Amino acid sequence: MRPASYRGTASFAGSVASLSRALNPLHWHEDAPYLWFETYLMAPAGSRGAAETGAPPHGTSPDTGLPWFRAEAPAQAPARDCWTPTQLFEAVVFDHYLYRNVLLTDRVNQPDKISLHYSQVECLETVARRPCDGGIDLDVGEGTATREPDGTVRLVVTKTIRFTQPQAATAEVNLLAHVMVPLCFDFWLHAGLFGTGGSTHG
Amino acid sequence: MKRVSDWTMEGGGGRTSRVDRATAHRWNRALLSIYYYGRRHQAPLSRHPPPAQVLPLEAAIQVVVGSRALGVLRLALADLCRTRAAQPSTRIEVLMRELVAAYGRLVGAPGWAAPDIVETFERIFRDDATPDPEEAYQQAIRRMKELESGTVLQLISFTVQTAS
Numbered sequence: 001m002r003p004a005s006y007r008g009t010a011s012f013a014g015s016v017a018s019l020s021r022a023l024n025p026l027h028w029h030e031d032a033p034y035l036w037f038e039t040y041l042m043a044p045a046g047s048r049g050a051a052e053t054g055a056p057p058h059g060t061s062p063d064t065g066l067p068w069f070r071a072e073a074p075a076q077a078p079a080r081d082c083w084t085p086t087q088l089f090e091a092v093v094f095d096h097y098l099y100r101n102v103l104l105t106d107r108v109n110q111p112d113k114i115s116l117h118y119s120q121v122e123c124l125e126t127v128a129r130r131p132c133d134g135g136i137d138l139d140v141g142e143g144t145a146t147r148e149p150d151g152t153v154r155l156v157v158t159k160t161i162r163f164t165q166p167q168a169a170t171a172e173v174n175l176l177a178h179v180m181v182p183l184c185f186d187f188w189l190h191a192g193l194f195g196t197g198g199s200t201h202g
Numbered sequence: 203m204k205r206v207s208d209w210t211m212e213g214g215g216g217r218t219s220r221v222d223r224a225t226a227h228r229w230n231r232a233l234l235s236i237y238y239y240g241r242r243h244q245a246p247l248s249r250h251p252p253p254a255q256v257l258p259l260e261a262a263i264q265v266v267v268g269s270r271a272l273g274v275l276r277l278a279l280a281d282l283c284r285t286r287a288a289q290p291s292t293r294i295e296v297l298m299r300e301l302v303a304a305y306g307r308l309v310g311a312p313g314w315a316a317p318d319i320v321e322t323f324e325r326i327f328r329d330d331a332t333p334d335p336e337e338a339y340q341q342a343i344r345r346m347k348e349l350e351s352g353t354v355l356q357l358i359s360f361t362v363q364t365a366s
Contacts, residue, residue, distance in 0.1 A: 008362040037223060176255060194273075
């Protein structure tokens with residue numbers, strides 16, 4: 001199945017800082033709960049620090065940092081503003097499916113540049129009428145905002161994604177990915193241009 | 203064992219969504235349907251029948267109107283402006299005015315009467331008889347920014363292309 005792969009670019013007058021929240025996945029579930037039901041940084045593999053919260057009841061693999069029981073929530077690490085490669089848990093809303101997915105992410109937050117890179121680690125499960133193991137086998141991309149020499153802000157977003165569950169609907173789900181990705185891109189652009197706080201009732 | 207399907211609005215900690223899962227899925231499906239409608243004539247969507255998940259456009263618009271969620275309304279309205287530029291029809295015009303009216307009620311822009319808000323979006327398609335879809339989209343966003351904050355947005359360009 002061919003993945004959906006897109007690239008978006010935007011250029012506008014403003015500040016790089018205006019995109020800080022849009023390019024911080026830790027806020028996506030707050031600002032776009034119709035796209036992400038949950039997002040958080042995961043405790044690193046092998047960690048047993050006091051800072052981690054919500055350790056899964058049946059424990060975590062010391063090698064991968066993933067919960068042994070894949071239906072359980074991975075342990076959470078404290079939120080921060082920038083980070084070197086760290087696993088991120090996301091619960092992605094896609095039609096009536098929920099994809100509980102793990103990405104490897106890194107985030108740079110500097111005055112003239114904000115960047116987020118992500119790549120697929122493993123999809124724990126797809127929550128549908130019946131839970132299915134896995135669900136995404138490719139999800140990679142980036143979002144980068146930079147200040148151009150003329151003072152404008154340039155935003156570049158890319159995403160390549162492929163779904164593997166539910167098996168009976170993979171063709172339709174992967175077809176709709178060609179709709180979902182542009183929708184996500186628009187959310188990032190709107191979040192940067194309008195700020196946030198408009199995801200719930202006005 | 204707690205499953206994500208059991209989580210609603212727990213509050214605190216910033217881990218969980220501020221809407222329940224059923225609402226999140228409903229809004230997601232409505233937005234996907236609106237975005238699908240605007241792209242159904244483009245490859246690869248044009249090569250396949252509509253997915254069963256896609257709602258009729260009128261039903262999707264009603265979900266968005268009923269959401270009273272500003273972020274959802276902005277996304278839907280701006281994309282429908284794209285669609286109207288690409289596929290002009292009376293049907294789209296009527297639905298766009300419904301969205302604009304819902305958006306205007308939510309924003310409540312000071313000094314803007316409801317008919318004026320509708321008019322400012324209609325002008326996108328009156329000032330330019332055949333607007334480019336992406337230009338129509340950018341015009342919609344500029345108007346929203348002006349209505350909400352009174353500032354002029356200099357959105358110079360925005361393009362999305364398939365990379366595959």
